Structures are given as structure tokens and as C-alpha cells.
Amino acid sequence: MNQVDPAQRFSVDAVRQFEADDAMKPASAKLGKVAQQVASQYRRDTMSPIMVGGVLRLAEFAILLVSGIAIFAWHVGLETHLYWHYPIVIAAASLLTVIGLEVGDCYQVGALMRPSRYLGRMLLIWTGAFAVLAVAGFFLKISEDFSRLLFGLWFVTGLVLVLALRLVMARVIRRWARNGRMERRALIVGGGKAAEGLIRSIEQQPYNDIRICGIFDDRDDKRSPPIVAGYPKLGNISELIEFARIARIDMLIVSLPITAETRVLSLLKKLWVLPVDIRLSAHNNQLQFRPRSYSFIGSVPLLDIFDKPINDWDSVAKRAFDIVFSIVGIAVFSPVMLATAIAIKLDSKGPVLFKQKRHGFNNEEIEVLKFRSMYAEQSDPTAKKSVTRNDPRVTRVGRFIRKTSIDELPQFFNALFGSLSLVGPRPHAVAAQSHNLLYTEVVDGYFARHRVKPGVTGWAQINGWRGEMDTDEKIKMRTEYDLHYIENWSLWLDLKILVLTPIRLLNTENAY
Structure with a gap:
């Protein structure tokens, strides 16, 4: 059978363009009591297995390097003419060993939980590193x-x-797995026999890090039983979105045949707004795909449809980027912020700072800081009415700081403390409207912007989509640029946006 690339069948563009039936259109839903209880029991301070494995790689490299240099300093001494040769050789052997352990799957969850079973493999890799040196x-x-x-x-x-480190980590990881500290939370989308077979297969995989949290299906109990393989059906697909946000779900596994393309696309059209990995079960699938299209839970194959954006080590790199450049920004612009605070105080009564509730990562509400640009008694925390040209609510100082975006400078503190990122989709106020319609009602899939942390500046802003959102077209275009950023993120793109922001701010046509 010919191999099929799933990217050709289930692309982001295909999902966006797919016109679902009215019954499948996104709608707000309230969770039932059982679903609320299940969602609330999951702790928030979980750790990604990928991150744990990454930290262990660094720790093992450091242990090998430090122990080797310590023995060199003790046995040979630092006065030798080979004083720089030894550290280089030791570092090379340490790096070769870590790479070998990676290639040998010694950082997988199963290997970390059962180090004794991988002892022979680890000994062979360590010996191999010395053989290469020899x-x-x-x-x-x-x-x-x-x-x-x-x-x-x-x-x-x-x-x-x-x-010794592996034995200690094995005990720690097993304890983390028991108490839910280290796990990947998954929901099964779709019920019936297909879901039951998938769940049974996942449960049979030893030492996997998947915790199935429940099942969601739009079909009634006659077509989709309320209990499948011991797991309850917690609601329909619209309710799944709310559940996934509360329970911090990591993965959605769609247990539908790939031949049901219309129904799968209908589901993906609703689910892609979540910051999760979305996988299509290939457990009973007769079609053969390219090997790179699969991921596995143990030996259970899954087709990769969507990946959670900016995840694991990418998120660490982005957070480090935010901290460093936020501190630099605060230091550079502190005189401007001080002068602005004084000007606001002299110009009108009220606080210097203005706090506004906005949508953050995963649709959670965050509080964003700005310099107050309106008269205190006319401030609009909900942003129900957009600021327009010559708006009488805006103060004299406010007009200047809004045109120059100086009013946004306090958000460096938001980025430093983690509620915002320096670069990302600009967060909108929770009740922001266009012609008496919420933004979510104007743009289908609008909440897909919240799959990453919002930013102080973004790709849309440097491309001219800043300021008043007074037309549906502007909202749609800003959303399109935000989604482009999410799908093409890199640290270089963040740096490019950060560098271009002050240049593009010179264009104040849409800012008032």
C-alpha cells in the first residue's frame, strides 16, 4: 500500500478552512459535576519527562567531567605540560558517553525507572567511549x-x-509517577470499541508515563458507552476544551479511524486551539505512513497531528530570553518610566499604573500593567469600548504615551515575573469587543492565539497590526499574524521582533 503523509491530510490550513456542520461549531460549555471533580484533582506542579531526561543528561555529563578532572588534578597535577590536553580529552569522553546513552535510549522513562536492566548497555557505551579515545x-x-x-x-x-545517580533517580521518578508529579495527562477523544482497544494497549505498556484522565465523545450513550475500559465519559467535545484547560492536559488521543476524515477534521477544528499534543490513534489502522509521522507510547503507534508549541527545552530557552532582556529593558528604560510616572501624576488625578485583566496562556486570566493613559474616573478595565482617535477619555500625557507605546513599558515587569513573554501574541482584555461582538465571535479559532504565552510585542505589531481594532478585518489579520508566529517560532524570530519593534513604533498611524 502506498505510504501517505498525514501532513497532507491534516494540516493547520485544512483544519482552519474546514466548514463543519452547525452541530460541530465551537460553543461554550459548562462542565458537569463529575468532570469538574476529576479535573480539580490533578496537581499543577508537574514535570515533563523530557525535561527530567534533559536535566539528567546535563547532570551525568557534569559528574563525568568533574570526576575526571578531579582525578587528573590529584594523580597527575595541574603543573604537567599536558595541563589543557587532559581536560579536553575528559570532556570529549564525557560528551561521547552522554551521546551514546541518548542513542541507546537510556534516557527514556522505562530506562530511568529500571536502571539495572540497562546496566549492560551503559557499561558497553562507557567502554566504547574509552575505546574511541584509545x-x-x-x-x-x-x-x-x-x-x-x-x-x-x-x-x-x-x-x-x-x-549511583541512576539508582537515586529511579526511586525519585517512581515516586513522582505515583503521586502525579511526573506524568503526561491524556484524554481519549471518541468512545466505543476503538477507544477500549486503545486504552487496553496503553495500559499494557510497562513504565509508560501516560495517565488517561477520561473520555470525551459527542455521541450519545447508545453509540458511545458511558464507561469504557473503566474510564468515564466526562462530556462532549465542547466540554473537553474547558476540562483540558483546568486539568492541564498534555495530550489528546483521537480514537477514530483515519478513514473518517470528515469527522476527524470536525474534531480538530475545535481541538487545535488547545496548547496540547494532538495524536491520532494508529493502533488498528491498516494504512502505512512514513516512519517520521509516528510517535509511540511504548509500542502503541500514534500519528502526530499537532504538537504543543514552544514546549519543554524551547520553553526554557524562551523563559531565559525573557528574563535576560526584561532586566535589560527595565535598566535601559527606567529613566523614561520614572519621567512618565511623574508626568502622569502632574497631568491628572489617580494612580500611575493601570491594571487590566487579559487572556493569558491557555486562556487563563492574567493582570497586565500599563501606565494610566485615561482619566481615572473614565478608565475602562474591561476594554468593552475601544479607544478611538481624539477619544475624550484619554489625557494629554496619555495621548503621547499611547502613540509612542510608552504606556506598555511596565509590562517588562510582567515579562520578568512570568505572566507575559517579551514576544508573543498581544493579549486582549477579557471583554474586548468589536461592534458588540466578542473577538471569539468574530474570528473562528481565535483562542488558538493562547496556545503560547502572550507578549509585550509581537509579529502582528511589527507588521502594522497594532492600535485600535475597530473592524473585523483588523482582528482577523492580527489573529492570522499571531498564528503564523506560533507555527514558526524560534529564538531568532523573537530577537528579530524585539529589534524591529522600536523601529516599527515610529509608525503611529493606528495608535491613539
């Missing part, structure tokens, strides 16, 4: 210059230290 030394004719006793001691010491 071969390199032989061909470079420098092996006689190095101490064999030093490397013998390091071989034993490094192996013992890594095994």
Missing part, C-alpha cells in the same frame, strides 16, 4: 603521553557515580 590516541601517536592509571581510575569512578 583508537584516536593510537593513530595520533600520543597515547604514551597520557596516564593509563588515571583513565583506569576514572573508568571505575565515573561508572559508579553514574550508576
Whole structure:
């Protein structure tokens, strides 16, 4: 059978353009009592298995490197003419070992929980790293210059230290898995026999990190039983979206046949607004896809439809970016912020800062700081009425700081403390409207902007879509640019947006 690339069948564009039946259109839904109770029981301070494995890689590299250099300093001494050769060789062997452990799947959850079963593999990889050094030394004719006793001691010491760390981590990870600290939370989309077979297969995988939290299906109890494989059906697809946000779900697994393309697209049209991985079960699928299209839970194959954006180490890099540049921004603009605060105080009565509730990551409400630009008694925290040209509610100082975006400078503190990112989709007020319609009613899939943390500046802003959102077209275009940013994110793109922001702010045509 010909191989099919799922990206050709289920792309973001296909989901956006798909016109679902009226019954499948997004609608607000309230969770039932059982679903609310289940969602509220999950703790929020979970850790990603990928992050845990990443930290362990760094820890093992550090242990091997430090132990090797310590033995070198003790046995050979730092006065040797090879004082810089030894550290380089030790670092190379440490790096080769970590790479070998990665290739040998020794950082998978199963390997971390059962280090004794991987002892032989780890010993082989550690030995292989030394063999590579020996071969390199032989061909470079420098092996006689190095101490064999030093490397013998390091071989034993490094192996013992890594095994000791693995044994400690195995106990910690098993405890984290029991108490829900380290897990990937999954929901099954679709019920019946297909869901039951999928759940049974997942449960049979030893040491997997998936916790199935429930089932959601639009079909009634006759076509989709209320209990499948011991898991309750907690609601329909619209209710799933609310549940996923409360319970911090990591993955949605759609247990529908890929041949049911119309129904799958209908589901994806609603589900892609969530910041989660979306997978299509390939457990009983007869179609064969390219290997790179699959991910696995143990040996259970899944087709990758959508990945959670800016996840795991990308999120760490982005957070570090935010902290560094927020501190720089606060330091550089502190004189401007001080002068603005004084001007606001002299111009009108009221507080210097204005706080507004806006939608943040995963649709959660956050409080955003701005310099107050309106008269205190006419401020509009809900942003129900957009600011227009020559708006009488705006003060004299307010007009200037809004045109120059100086009113946004306090948001450096939001970015520093984590409620905002420096770069991302601009957050809108919770009740922001256009012609008496909420933005969510104007743009289908609007909440997909909230799959990442909102930003102080963004791709839409540097491309001219800033200021008043007085037409439906402007809202739609801003959303399109925000979605483009999410789908093409990189640190380089963040840096580009940050650098271009002050230049593009010179265009004040739409800011008032």
C-alpha cells in the first residue's frame, strides 16, 4: 500500500478552512459535576519527562567531567605540560558517553525507572567511549603521553557515580509517577470499541508515563458507552476544551479511524486551539505512513497531528530570553518610566499604573500593567469600548504615551515575573469587543492565539497590526499574524521582533 503523509491530510490550513456542520461549531460549555471533580484533582506542579531526561543528561555529563578532572588534578597535577590536553580529552569522553546513552535510549522513562536492566548497555557505551579515545590516541601517536592509571581510575569512578545517580533517580521518578508529579495527562477523544482497544494497549505498556484522565465523545450513550475500559465519559467535545484547560492536559488521543476524515477534521477544528499534543490513534489502522509521522507510547503507534508549541527545552530557552532582556529593558528604560510616572501624576488625578485583566496562556486570566493613559474616573478595565482617535477619555500625557507605546513599558515587569513573554501574541482584555461582538465571535479559532504565552510585542505589531481594532478585518489579520508566529517560532524570530519593534513604533498611524 502506498505510504501517505498525514501532513497532507491534516494540516493547520485544512483544519482552519474546514466548514463543519452547525452541530460541530465551537460553543461554550459548562462542565458537569463529575468532570469538574476529576479535573480539580490533578496537581499543577508537574514535570515533563523530557525535561527530567534533559536535566539528567546535563547532570551525568557534569559528574563525568568533574570526576575526571578531579582525578587528573590529584594523580597527575595541574603543573604537567599536558595541563589543557587532559581536560579536553575528559570532556570529549564525557560528551561521547552522554551521546551514546541518548542513542541507546537510556534516557527514556522505562530506562530511568529500571536502571539495572540497562546496566549492560551503559557499561558497553562507557567502554566504547574509552575505546574511541584509545583508537584516536593510537593513530595520533600520543597515547604514551597520557596516564593509563588515571583513565583506569576514572573508568571505575565515573561508572559508579553514574550508576549511583541512576539508582537515586529511579526511586525519585517512581515516586513522582505515583503521586502525579511526573506524568503526561491524556484524554481519549471518541468512545466505543476503538477507544477500549486503545486504552487496553496503553495500559499494557510497562513504565509508560501516560495517565488517561477520561473520555470525551459527542455521541450519545447508545453509540458511545458511558464507561469504557473503566474510564468515564466526562462530556462532549465542547466540554473537553474547558476540562483540558483546568486539568492541564498534555495530550489528546483521537480514537477514530483515519478513514473518517470528515469527522476527524470536525474534531480538530475545535481541538487545535488547545496548547496540547494532538495524536491520532494508529493502533488498528491498516494504512502505512512514513516512519517520521509516528510517535509511540511504548509500542502503541500514534500519528502526530499537532504538537504543543514552544514546549519543554524551547520553553526554557524562551523563559531565559525573557528574563535576560526584561532586566535589560527595565535598566535601559527606567529613566523614561520614572519621567512618565511623574508626568502622569502632574497631568491628572489617580494612580500611575493601570491594571487590566487579559487572556493569558491557555486562556487563563492574567493582570497586565500599563501606565494610566485615561482619566481615572473614565478608565475602562474591561476594554468593552475601544479607544478611538481624539477619544475624550484619554489625557494629554496619555495621548503621547499611547502613540509612542510608552504606556506598555511596565509590562517588562510582567515579562520578568512570568505572566507575559517579551514576544508573543498581544493579549486582549477579557471583554474586548468589536461592534458588540466578542473577538471569539468574530474570528473562528481565535483562542488558538493562547496556545503560547502572550507578549509585550509581537509579529502582528511589527507588521502594522497594532492600535485600535475597530473592524473585523483588523482582528482577523492580527489573529492570522499571531498564528503564523506560533507555527514558526524560534529564538531568532523573537530577537528579530524585539529589534524591529522600536523601529516599527515610529509608525503611529493606528495608535491613539
